[in-house]
Amino acid sequence: MTKDAGPMVGSTESPAAGKSSDRDSVSVLVVDDSPVFRRGMGRAVQGHAGLELIGEAEGGHAALEAIERLRPDVVLLDLRMPDLDGFGVLERMRESESRVLIVSASLDDEIERAVRAAGAAGCVSKDSPRAEICAAALRLARE
DSSP states (O other), X not given: OOEEOTTSTTEEEXXXXXXXXXXXXXXXXXXXXXXXXXXXXXXXXXXXXXXEEEEEESSHHHHHHHHHHHOOSEEEEOSOOSSXXXXXXXXXXXXXXXXXXXXXXXXXHHXXXXXXXXXXXXXXXXXXXXXXXXXHHHHHHHO
């Protein structure tokens, strides 16, 4: 169950946000402007062993607030969002300990190099099966 995160318009967090119910689980924040993708990815994270969904955000500004407040282990971040894109989020979170996995529909070699140079730890296509995206998040957190 998710609840409204108050002043973070378009963001939700789990009741246990910021506190992992299982110390071995990896906390995940899903950031995407598409509610269909965001909810579907959130369900996949919740159902994947070793991962714990601690929140969702629909845009870059809400993502930055959620990252600061929730301190997720991994952020699944879309590149193209209307308010602040993934590059803008990466630029503003350089001091964060959260690892970022870019999940985008438009990935090519040039974009992959650019997101890694901007601070992302990895990237994966939105077309990938949800289980593969979850497995990549888990691997990223444990590297």
